[in-house]
Amino acid sequence: MRAQLVDGHKRNIGDVRISVTDRCNFRCQYCMPAEGLPWLDRDDLLSYEEIARLVALLASMGVHDVRLTGGEPLARRELWRLVEMLSVDENIHDLSLTTNGYLLDRQVEGLVKAGLRRVNVSLDALAPDRFFQLTRRNSLQKVLDGLAAAEKHPELRPIKVNVVALKDFTEDEVVRFAEFARKHPYEVRFIEFMPLDADRTWSRDKVLPNAEVRRLIHAAYPLKDLGRERHGTSRRWEFADGQGSIGFISPVSEPFCGDCNRIRVTAEGNLRTCLFSMTETDLRGPMRAGATDDDLEAIIREAVWAKELKHDVNDEGFVQPLRTMSQIGG
Ligand SMILES: Nc1nc2c(ncn2[C@@H]2O[C@H](COP(=O)(O)OP(=O)(O)OP(=O)(O)O)[C@@H](O)[C@H]2O)c(=O)[nH]1
Numbered sequence: 001m002r003a004q005l006v007d008g009h010k011r012n013i014g015d016v017r018i019s020v021t022d023r024c025n026f027r028c029q030y031c032m033p034a035e036g037l038p039w040l041d042r043d044d045l046l047s048y049e050e051i052a053r054l055v056a057l058l059a060s061m062g063v064h065d066v067r068l069t070g071g072e073p074l075a076r077r078e079l080w081r082l083v084e085m086l087s088v089d090e091n092i093h094d095l096s097l098t099t100n101g102y103l104l105d106r107q108v109e110g111l112v113k114a115g116l117r118r119v120n121v122s123l124d125a126l127a128p129d130r131f132f133q134l135t136r137r138n139s140l141q142k143v144l145d146g147l148a149a150a151e152k153h154p155e156l157r158p159i160k161v162n163v164v165a166l167k168d169f170t171e172d173e174v175v176r177f178a179e180f181a182r183k184h185p186y187e188v189r190f191i192e193f194m195p196l197d198a199d200r201t202w203s204r205d206k207v208l209p210n211a212e213v214r215r216l217i218h219a220a221y222p223l224k225d226l227g228r229e230r231h232g233t234s235r236r237w238e239f240a241d242g243q244g245s246i247g248f249i250s251p252v253s254e255p256f257c258g259d260c261n262r263i264r265v266t267a268e269g270n271l272r273t274c275l276f277s278m279t280e281t282d283l284r285g286p287m288r289a290g291a292t293d294d295d296l297e298a299i300i301r302e303a304v305w306a307k308e309l310k311h312d313v314n315d316e317g318f319v320q321p322l323r324t325m326s327q328i329g330g
């Protein structure tokens with residue numbers, strides 16, 4: 001084992017989010033433009049072997065939680081192969097996936113066999129026409145099938161459902177989502193819209209504050225506060241009658257940067273120390289030029305030492321990064 005990876009604010013880094021591709025088969029309004037984006041060339045993507053090398057190095061520095069994301073991670077061929085490579089590392093405690101669910105039905109069995117332990121599925125609407133409006137794809141049923149397929153694997157728990165909430169849109173389905181959470185063994189989380197959309201149309205008045213979502217749910221089904229998990233994104237509330245729980249991820253109205261222990265690696269192998277970072281550190285170049293693990297460790301430690309204390313989108317000086325959520329790996 002190497003020394004714990006720490007930032008300059010004395011925070012131990014314990015979580016890495018790896019983007020395995022910038023491509024996606026959906027076009028969610030709050031993330032991608034309808035026409036897509038210029039995709040990376042395949043040669044520019046880190047190979048699974050390169051990702052596994054980096055993750056093993058990070059895990060030996062105490063970064064024990066690994067999330068695979070994208071773009072759409074299941075759109076990258078044979079993702080199970082990467083999962084298999086990572087799941088044998090004893091230094092990795094949590095190996096999870098965030099997906100739009102479209103290809104989950106087909107792939108979940110292989111992923112579980114390969115050692116995947118958790119899955120989060122994005123689902124922003126429960127009515128087919130509303131789902132189409134948000135994702136620009138007619139795929140609600142495929143996502144529900146993906147969730148049902150995941151549910152059949154008890155190894156994959158908890159299953160979380162991510163709902164990005166938009167003002168003047170999501171309100172109509174908030175109570176239906178609460179009922180969905182009460183009916184299924186899924187932890188539904190409402191997420192406030194962040195300024196990382198490709199169309200750069202984010203504004204504060206398009207954000208549906210989670211306090212409002214909670215108010216709407218509480219009126220129908222009273223809630224009890226369970227608090228926020230350390231290093232977690234969501235604050236959880238359980239239904240007062242004990243039938244399930246619901247979560248709120250509130251980066252706009254209640255930022256949770258204080259105990260942030262996360263870093264990110266983009267699909268082309270750049271290290272980002274914050275979701276909203278304005279700079280990135282190239283790891284692929286040194287790796288392909290023959291850097292040793294000690295060389296890479298030094299590069300990573302220097303970049304992480306400068307990790308941002310926080311990022312508040314409400315700050316006067318806040319600047320939206322050039323890269324979108326799908327390019328960063330949300
Ligand atoms: N502001 C901010 N948002 C984040 C961060 N990490 C994840 N998110 C957002 O949280 C939402 C849910 O992301 P997930 O991929 O499900 O990750 P998570 O919430 O950490 O997942 P769990 O560990 O399973 O609770 C997405 O909108 C992410 O972009 C972060 O460090 N900062």
Ligand SMILES: C[S@@+](CC[C@H](N)C(=O)[O-])C[C@H]1O[C@@H](n2cnc3c(N)ncnc32)[C@H](O)[C@@H]1O
Nearest residue numbers: 031070071072098099100122162193194325330
């Ligand atoms: C970028 S996606 C990548 C994984 C996968 N394609 C998916 O949608 O789950 C990761 C998460 O970021 C969320 N997300 C994307 N753009 C967002 C935005 N502008 N604000 C808040 N969350 C966003 C998505 O809803 C999803 O839950």
Ligand code: SF4
Nearest residue numbers: 024026028031071100
């Ligand atoms: S949120 Fe996920 S599914 Fe939607 S466009 Fe972005 S990367 Fe694709």
Ligand code: SF4
Nearest residue numbers: 257260274275310311
């Ligand atoms: S915005 Fe940056 S500092 Fe804040 S929680 Fe997210 S990654 Fe961490």
